Amino acid sequence: MKDKKDGTFEIFAIWEYDSSEHYVEIDINVRNDWDNAKRVQDWYESNGGCDRVFTAYIVDVKNEKIISTVEDTFHDESFKYTLYCQGVLVFRLI
Numbered sequence: 846m847k848d849k850k851d852g853t854f855e856i857f858a859i860w861e862y863d864s865s866e867h868y869v870e871i872d873i874n875v876r877n878d879w880d881n882a883k884r885v886q887d888w889y890e891s892n893g894g895c896d897r898v899f900t901a902y903i904v905d906v907k908n909e910k911i912i913s914t915v916e917d918t919f920h921d922e923s924f925k926y927t928l929y930c931q932g933v934l935v936f937r938l939i
Contacts, residue, residue, distance in 0.1 A: 853904050859911070
């Protein structure tokens with residue numbers, strides 16, 4: 846977490862997946878976890894609703910695929926099947 850010195854903080858994270866298919870499989874499993882979805886929905890409601898949370902606290906959200914610029918020939922065979930994603934969340938404390 847980084848204090849941006851403007852009243853906001855940035856959280857940066859990187860996730861690693863074995864393949865694009867592995868990413869999709871995990872995403873589907875998370876989205877189909879109804880108990881988790883209910884917990885998330887309840888949390889939003891206890892904090893004024895999703896719109897309020899995103900308006901009052903969230904400044905910016907990014908979720909992007911990271912693509913290597915290094916030639917695959919410099920890595921072992923497993924490297925080219927690895928998918929990296931980065932997530933950046935910028936939020937303000939109120």
